[in-house]
Amino acid sequence: MPRNKKPQSILRNRVNFPPFNGLPDEAEIDLIYWDEGPFGFAPSQHWCFLGEIVDFIGLARVLLYVKDKDGQVITVALHTDDRGRALAPQVKKGHTVAVLYGEQHGFLDMSVGLRVENASNIKIIPCSLEQLLSASDDIAAHRGQPRHCGSCGKENTSENRHCLRLCSRCKQASYCGEDCQKKAWVDGHKVDCKALAGVQWFAGKNWIEFDDYFCF
Numbered sequence: 001m002p003r004n005k006k007p008q009s010i011l012r013n014r015v016n017f018p019p020f021n022g023l024p025d026e027a028e029i030d031l032i033y034w035d036e037g038p039f040g041f042a043p044s045q046h047w048c049f050l051g052e053i054v055d056f057i058g059l060a061r062v063l064l065y066v067k068d069k070d071g072q073v074i075t076v077a078l079h080t081d082d083r084g085r086a087l088a089p090q091v092k093k094g095h096t097v098a099v100l101y102g103e104q105h106g107f108l109d110m111s112v113g114l115r116v117e118n119a120s121n122i123k124i125i126p127c128s129l130e131q132l133l134s135a136s137d138d139i140a141a142h143r144g145q146p147r148h149c150g151s152c153g154k155e156n157t158s159e160n161r162h163c164l165r166l167c168s169r170c171k172q173a174s175y176c177g178e179d180c181q182k183k184a185w186v187d188g189h190k191v192d193c194k195a196l197a198g199v200q201w202f203a204g205k206n207w208i209e210f211d212d213y214f215c216f
């Protein structure tokens with residue numbers, strides 16, 4: 001059997017980055033995510049919900065309406081100390097919200113979603129969910145490949161190993177010089193860069209071994 005060599009795109013993983021229906025239910029212990037240890041149940045791996053903001057309300061507390069990977073729209077209610085006030089300036093339709101260790105919650109009005117109590121478990125990434133997922137695919141596809149200029153395509157060779165420099169924001173795109181970097185920025189990297197930078201945080205962590213909780 002030929003091995004599937006396609007590199008894994010981290011954010012496409014549906015165990016560590018599940019849609020709402022794949023999240024553990026707060027009413028029961030989900031053994032996909034929890035293990036019984038000497039001090040009771042503890043997570044056995046990390047998980048993070050990702051969804052795109054389709055609408056929001058911000059009166060007494062910030063409520064986000066968020067569309068997950070499967071297109072289901074759920075509510076994300078901010079029950080943090082400041083009720084989401086600090087997060088509010090970043091809330092925009094079309095941007096992506098990431099919630100660490102979220103569990104399926106049923107609200108009193110019969111809607112379902114996530115109740116976020118810890119402000120360091122939620123962050124907003126300034127790009128759409130689709131842009132974030134394709135940035136994750138791009139990073140996987142280029143892993144281990146020789147770098148080339150993101151504008152003119154010039155490759156890194158052993159002779160000119162240091163000719164390419166990385167974009168300081170996303171640390172993914174590389175360019176042979178300032179002119180190529182400026183051109184690529186205007187040609188669209190300005191948008192892609194935010195998504196690539198957004199993936200960096202996730203890509204730099206080990207999601208399948210639990211040591212301590214991550215926080216944003």
Ligand SMILES: [Zn+2]
Nearest residue numbers: 149152176180
């Ligand atoms: Zn170039």
Ligand SMILES: [Zn+2]
Nearest residue numbers: 167169170193
């Ligand atoms: Zn960049």
